[in-house]
Amino acid sequence: MIEPSWIAALGAILFGVGLLGTFYHKNAIVVLMCIELMLNAANLNFVAAALHYGDVNGWVFTAIAIAIAAAEVAIGLAILLSLYSTQGTISLDAARELRN
Amino acid sequence: MLFVIVSGAAVAGAIGCVFSGRVAHSLLWLMFTFFAVAGAFLMAAAEMLAAIQILVYLGSVMLVVQFGVMLTRRRIQDVESLPTVNALSAVSGIGVFALILILVRALMEHPMWGDEAAGSPTTLEFADAIFNDWTMATIILGALLAMAMVGASYLVRDERLINLLWDMGAEE
Structure with a gap:
């Protein structure tokens, strides 16, 4: 069996890379994908804690986080599509107004 | 390995x-x-x-x-999908790299890993936890997903006149 701390370290690295992506990109879809990456890193931490303590609640939180991520992607893409149809672009620099 | x-x-x-x-x-x-x-x-x-x-x-x-x-x-x-590269992004890259190092170090050396790992829970325990201990959370999660889907389809609606007329049954 592998050490739980290694899984947590993998989660930390993935979180950092996702954070870097949200800093570097202007394209809203790529930023959304990097946020997904950070959510997955959090899930890895839950799984590591569940493995260490033998507690199933970490798995439950992971399942809940995955379901919420699905809802977040649906809403985020709907917002981006509506932004694209009104502004003609999804660059985050161009989106400055909440109403037109 | x-x-x-x-x-x-x-x-x-x-x-x-x-x-x-x-x-x-x-x-x-x-x-x-x-x-x-x-x-x-x-x-x-x-x-x-x-x-x-x-x-x-x-x-x-x-x-x-x-x-x-x-x-x-x-x-x-x-062009828009390329990552931005300038001095500021280089600084933020170095900062994030330092953050990763600090996070990994803090995580690996945390005292909670000291005692023996208890081993993984089973899938049966998982099912039991979801449907007995966390029943209300599961139901609320279902409601949240339904609301998210309705909201998403509301956000991407198309309000052009031709579609509204077609909706009301007008001829071409």
Whole structure:
């Protein structure tokens, strides 16, 4: 069996890379994908804690986080599509107004 | 050893996702990363979560994102999708790298790993926890998902006059 701390370290690295992506990109879809990456890193931490303590609640939180991520992607893409149809672009620099 | 390979694949996929020039390539790298994370779940004896990860993330969520990329593809696949590179982004890159180092060090040396690992829970316990201990949370999660889907379809509605007229049964 592998050490739980290694899984947590993998989660930390993935979180950092996702954070870097949200800093570097202007394209809203790529930023959304990097946020997904950070959510997955959090899930890895839950799984590591569940493995260490033998507690199933970490798995439950992971399942809940995955379901919420699905809802977040649906809403985020709907917002981006509506932004694209009104502004003609999804660059985050161009989106400055909440109403037109 | 196997875990080193899997986590190396996950990190490589994540870096490819951040630094590739096209949105579709980023998406493929991200799917690769999610596969590797599912492998890490498997190694933590969380088979059920690995299945959920592949079925929900790779099967539906990433497909929906791909669909969104195709619907908005005219502009976003050229200059706009390249990562910005200037002095500020270099500084933030160094900062994030330092943050990763600090996080990994703090996580690996945390005193909670000191005592013996208790081992992984079973899928039966997982089902029992979801449907007995967390029943209300599961129901609320279902309501949240339904609300999110209704909200998403409301946001992407098309209000052009021709569609409204067609909706009311007008002839061409």
